[in-house]
Amino acid sequence: MKSITIKGSERESVGKKSTKALRNAGKVPCVIYGGEAPLHFSADELSFKDLVYTPSAHTVIVKMEDGTKVRAVMQDIQFHPVTDRILHVDFYQLFDDKPVTMEIPVRLLGNSPGVRNGGRLLFRKRKLVIRALPDNLPDFFNVDISKLKIGDNISVESLKNDDFAILHPDGTVVVQVKSARTAIVVDEDEDEEGAEEGAEETAAEAPAEESNE
Numbered sequence: 001m002k003s004i005t006i007k008g009s010e011r012e013s014v015g016k017k018s019t020k021a022l023r024n025a026g027k028v029p030c031v032i033y034g035g036e037a038p039l040h041f042s043a044d045e046l047s048f049k050d051l052v053y054t055p056s057a058h059t060v061i062v063k064m065e066d067g068t069k070v071r072a073v074m075q076d077i078q079f080h081p082v083t084d085r086i087l088h089v090d091f092y093q094l095f096d097d098k099p100v101t102m103e104i105p106v107r108l109l110g111n112s113p114g115v116r117n118g119g120r121l122l123f124r125k126r127k128l129v130i131r132a133l134p135d136n137l138p139d140f141f142n143v144d145i146s147k148l149k150i151g152d153n154i155s156v157e158s159l160k161n162d163d164f165a166i167l168h169p170d171g172t173v174v175v176q177v178k179s180a181r182t183a184i185v186v187d188e189d190e191d192e193e194g195a196e197e198g199a200e201e202t203a204a205e206a207p208a209e210e211s212n213e
Helices: 016-024 045-052 190-203
Strands: 003-010 027-033 039-044 059-064 069-079 086-093 100-109 120-123 127-132 141-144 153-155 173-178
Touching: 003 045, 016 027, 027 045, 027 069, 039 045, 039 059, 045 069, 045 086, 100 173, 141 173
Parallel strands: 003 059, 027 086, 100 141
Antiparallel strands: 003 039, 027 039, 059 069, 069 086, 100 127, 120 173, 153 173
């Protein structure tokens, strides 16, 4: 998984006055949990642009002024209810030998024949929660819908991988194609039947008898 580097400055005080002063200066108060002790720091609000305002998932490398680097993942973010400015960010420190829980975006690939025939594509799960070692975190779940016909779906079970655990039931539907009023159900043998129609019509002028089967 790709990482974004954020330059941080350690906070000497975590009181309300200092927090307000940081925000007035365009800084965001942050904290990293998971280590021996919480690490309180601040960073420029603009440095979170590529982390927050994107559909992609990233890990973070927080580079402190003394040269210390901490690898982490964003766990929680708070926004101002009116201005939508970032108020506070919580991170969790990553260790190579400790699994972490994270939301991973789902990316659909290909064109569904069911949609081309008038079906409705329903994207049920745009993100999936997984648990994995940091080095096994994927950037995306790439889901191929190029064979998805009307009535078909893709569930969590088909996306399982030995590198991580998906924290949803196996039957959870990620994407499906449902029938619509204008949908055309195409049989797999349609082309073969179409080729035989001409020969059948010339063989007999009278309509075929109904089958008792």
